[in-house]
Amino acid sequence: MVRRLLANGAAQVRVLSRDELKQHEMRTEIGSDRLRFYLGDVRNRESVDRAMPGVDLVFHAAALKQVPSCEFFPMEAVLTNVMGSHNVIESAARNGVHSVVCLGTDKAAYPINAMGMTKALMEKTAQAFGRNNPESTTRVSTVRYGNVMCSRGSVIPLFISQLRNGRPMTVTDPEMTRFLMSLDDAVELVEYAFRSAHPGDLFIRKAPACTVGALATAVAELLDTEPEIDIVGTRHGEKLYETLATREELSRAQDRGQFFRVAVDARDLNYEQYFDEGDIFAGAADDYHSHNTERLGVAEVKSVLANLPEFRTLVRASERFEQR
Secondary structure, eight states: OHHHHHHTTOSOEEEEESOHHHHHHHHHHHOOTTEEEEEOOTTOHHHHHHHOTTOSEEEEOOOOOOHHHHHHOHHHHIIIIIIHHHHHHHHHHHTTOSEEEEEOOGGGSSOOSHHHHHHHHHHHHHHHHHHHOTTOSOEEEEEEOOOBTTOTTOHHHHHHHHHHTTOOEEESOTTOEEEOBOHHHHHHHHHHHHHHOOTTOEEEEOOOEEEHHHHHHHHHHHTTOOOOEEEOOOOTTOOSSOEEEOHHHHTTEEEOSSEEEEOOOOOOSOTHHHHHHOOOOOOOSSOEETTTSOBOOHHHHHHHHHTOHHHHHHHHHHTOOOOO
16 A cells, blocks of 8 residues: 555655654665654554644554454454554544544454454544544445455465465365455555545445355466365354445445445434434345355366466565565
């Protein structure tokens, strides 16, 4: 995201995070005088306020994201994912920021784990600001998408590392399905929200999916290795498939080709008119999830990965990849 903003001519890009090591690595690697770093934590409103003056656009991605970790420490997830998001939104509004895009997750739809629940509350916090502050010049929206291939913490780097070290690939459930999205696709969704959002909007990027078993087999075959899979069982809070949009959301969504736009429910607290008049639900037939989206087989997943720059970089680093 930083590289894209700098390439597009941003006068200045500010990075607020609590990770001084990654800040140092980015500072050294990018080396731009238009890039500024602020050490702080979204839990601390003062540190957010220090970075916010004069900013036009805010991309809020700070979160606790590991499902099992949040299951064991749910209040830590609340402090970062909910209270931290509230701090970012309120600070942005006070400083006259034009647009705030909050990064969501498919786990916020029908959440069954603490990470998904807190990210769902993050979405509600963003939507409530838009609903409750119609005169604000700050436009707050959210984006929701599934797994970003080869990102930090994703399963693909783990598979490559396991294969490189001669170990079997650990898979929770081979029939589990997950959405597949590239880093470029994820960044384009954020840019689309910056350009197109109305207050409280939720944007969802459509994506294909595959089984985890097919993904593991594809990675192994691209590394010319016989796939050996060790089934370890579902982890704390994991789902068999991921939902990007619920049928209730789809009932009021606009289909914009590559994206769904879900407008905020703008009804107020005067429920009497709805009880008296009734409200007929004409929802979609089903949710939009990784079991009913376009399903990719092993050959198709191999084609996707082979053309993914991030995958080629990971494989070159493992010294096991032959150019195809």
